[in-house]
Amino acid sequence: MIAATFTQWSYLAAAALFILSLKWMSHPTTARRSVRAGEIGMALAIAGTLLLHEIVSYRWIVVGIVLGAIIGWPLGAYMPMTHVPQRTALSHAFGALAAAVVGTSEYYLHTVTLPPFTMAVLCVEVILGFLTFTGSLMAAGKLQEWLPSRPILYRGQHIVNLSLFAVAVALAAYLVRHPDRMELFPVMAGLSLLFGILLIIPIGGADMPTVISLLNSYAGLSASAMGFVLDNNLLIVAGALDGSSGFILSVIMCRAMNRSFTNVLFGGFGQVRLTAGAAERKSVRSATAEEAATLLEAASSVIIVPGYGMAVAQAQHKVRELYDALTRRGVDVKFAIHPVAGRMPGHMNVLLAEADIPYDRLVEMEEVNPEFPRADVALVIGANDVTNPAARHDPASPIHGMPILDVDKARTVMVIKRSMSPGFAGIDNELYYMDKTLMLFGDAKHFVGELVKEMTGARIGA
Amino acid sequence: MPSNLEGALFVFLLATFVGFEVIRRVSPLLHTPLMSLTNAISAISLVGSIAIAGAEKSSLSTVLGTLAVVCAMANVVGGFVITDRMLRMFRKREPGQ
Numbered sequence: 001m002i003a004a005t006f007t008q009w010s011y012l013a014a015a016a017l018f019i020l021s022l023k024w025m026s027h028p029t030t031a032r033r034s035v036r037a038g039e040i041g042m043a044l045a046i047a048g049t050l051l052l053h054e055i056v057s058y059r060w061i062v063v064g065i066v067l068g069a070i071i072g073w074p075l076g077a078y079m080p081m082t083h084v085p086q087r088t089a090l091s092h093a094f095g096a097l098a099a100a101v102v103g104t105s106e107y108y109l110h111t112v113t114l115p116p117f118t119m120a121v122l123c124v125e126v127i128l129g130f131l132t133f134t135g136s137l138m139a140a141g142k143l144q145e146w147l148p149s150r151p152i153l154y155r156g157q158h159i160v161n162l163s164l165f166a167v168a169v170a171l172a173a174y175l176v177r178h179p180d181r182m183e184l185f186p187v188m189a190g191l192s193l194l195f196g197i198l199l200i201i202p203i204g205g206a207d208m209p210t211v212i213s214l215l216n217s218y219a220g221l222s223a224s225a226m227g228f229v230l231d232n233n234l235l236i237v238a239g240a241l242d243g244s245s246g247f248i249l250s251v252i253m254c255r256a257m258n259r260s261f262t263n264v265l266f267g268g269f270g271q272v273r274l275t276a277g278a279a280e281r282k283s284v285r286s287a288t289a290e291e292a293a294t295l296l297e298a299a300s301s302v303i304i305v306p307g308y309g310m311a312v313a314q315a316q317h318k319v320r321e322l323y324d325a326l327t328r329r330g331v332d333v334k335f336a337i338h339p340v341a342g343r344m345p346g347h348m349n350v351l352l353a354e355a356d357i358p359y360d361r362l363v364e365m366e367e368v369n370p371e372f373p374r375a376d377v378a379l380v381i382g383a384n385d386v387t388n389p390a391a392r393h394d395p396a397s398p399i400h401g402m403p404i405l406d407v408d409k410a411r412t413v414m415v416i417k418r419s420m421s422p423g424f425a426g427i428d429n430e431l432y433y434m435d436k437t438l439m440l441f442g443d444a445k446h447f448v449g450e451l452v453k454e455m456t457g458a459r460i461g462a
Numbered sequence: 463m464p465s466n467l468e469g470a471l472f473v474f475l476l477a478t479f480v481g482f483e484v485i486r487r488v489s490p491l492l493h494t495p496l497m498s499l500t501n502a503i504s505a506i507s508l509v510g511s512i513a514i515a516g517a518e519k520s521s522l523s524t525v526l527g528t529l530a531v532v533c534a535m536a537n538v539v540g541g542f543v544i545t546d547r548m549l550r551m552f553r554k555r556e557p558g559q
Contacts, residue, residue: 011509014506018503018506019480019484021499021503022481022484022485022488022496022499022500022503023484023487025488025489025492025495025496025499026484026487026488026489027489028489028491028492028549028552031492031495031549031552032546032549032550034499035499035542035545035546035549038499038502038503038542038545039542041503042502042503042505042506042508042538042542045506045508045509046508046509046512048509049508049509049512049513050512052513052516054513054516054517055512055513055516055517056516056517056518057516057518058516060515060516060518060524060527060528060531061512061515061516061528061531063528064511064512064515064527064528064529064530064531064532064535065531065535067532067535068531068532068533068534068535068536068538068539069535069536069539071532071535071536071540072535072536072537072538072539072540072541072543073539073540073543074540075536075539075540075544076539076540076541076542076543076544076547077543077544077547079544081548081551084494084498084544084548087498087540087544088494088497088498088501091498091501091536091537091540091541092501094505094533094534094536094537095501095504095505095507095533095534095537097529097530097533098505098507098508098511098529098530098531098533098534098537099507099530101526101527101529101530101533102507102510102511102514102526102527102530104526105514105522105523105526105527105530106514106523108520108522108523109519109520109523117467212497213497216497216500216501219501219504220500220504223504223506223507224474226507226510227470227474227510228470228474230510230513231470232509232510233469233470233473234506234509235506235507235509235510236470236473236474236477237473237477238503238504238506238507239504239507240474240477240478240481241477241480241481241484241485241500241503241504242481242500242501242503242504243478243481244478244481244482244485245481245485245496245497245500246497246500248482248485248486249493249496249497252490252493337490339490344493344494344497345490345493345494345496345497346490346491346492346493346494346495346496346497347494349490349491349492349493349494349552350494350495350548350551353548353551353552353553354551356551356553358553358554358555359491359552359553359554360554360555361555362491364490364491
């Protein structure tokens, strides 16, 4: 009795700590506390659960916990920051699988006695859990580039996908009324697994931030559904928090790309228009590292616009050196962060913070856009579509309406780029052909290194 | 099985609203650690998995329960560790540097 009371109180305390934990994430100065709060909440809840009287033996629990810790530790401690998106996708897969198999085992334990509502929630848990499991594995595979990251489309794809899903839901509806038809349950589970795979196939690399957030939301909802099935309020709360977080992030990502959910899920964006824009050949101005360095040194304010290309080239540490060199000369340097820069929400901030760039220099799109007209130089490193002015004024452009960084309003624009190849959306960027734009051709890491060399070298010479 | 369905729905509803309000205020700077943190938190499904793995009601439920414990525990450990690692990187410039 005392043990049962302790369990309930530990769950209550854990729920409160989880909410506080998320609240403290509102600012970097309080954020470290949020991890502590979360950990304490988790430890309390686990301790409370271990005291439950229905536990007859600890052997499998210990096996599971030890194995899980062995798998989880390297995924947390050694994963490079560039790989955080695939790690996150993988952990959505783990979370969803846990919910799905718990639902499955509950079904087989209580089959005939399951009341309709419980059976309905259990089906939600299992369908969402299994589809998020395979969907997240696919997303992780695409992010890791074990699978092709471009969208794969075929005729009738959406009809196939939707009918698969419809069949799974219809089976669920039937099972709610006839939970004893045990042969249907594995079919429903199998269809959900298959649907998860097919759902991600048509989605391209550039849409990964939205997809990861959406899968995050599904994983949370399936955990919450598990709470309903097990009659556990703490699970309901934690799952709902996770679900709403994922949902908010996917809305932010969609808005940042001016797309709707349906458009992301069914769009196959990034493959269609590879031919558009290539027709006319316009001239560009290019510059050497020496010329660019001179301009940068003469500037009083510089805004650096980093994109995923910078991370691919592993240039963030060189960019930090450039930041240091410019700051030492009294140049005001800011970083303009587009919400979809990187492969998941907020990814670019983590990459720059890892390179020791102070977080108060990382400025969001709405805040930084009014500053471009006053900036002497905007330096674009590995970003493309989020700087394309066509999004503002060209209704024919596929990215029209997408909020962009107003790079073209700076006095001088410099773009470090390997070649003139188009970005993910396959669209030509008119920024490159403007009179005030200097193209700096080369590998981002190498070129930024050259810039730093020019600047520090010049200083020694002076 | 839920003894009190309405109660459970109440809890879900309120938690969702609290979630929306709290997460809306999270700085976009921290969206990546936010996602890994909520991931670790929702791995609280560990408690449900522990109850099933430990009850040993049938061999199927024990196997599935243990699998769930492994998955959830991996997220608990990995999620908190990587969130902490990321947050340690977010520094302001120290004066005099």
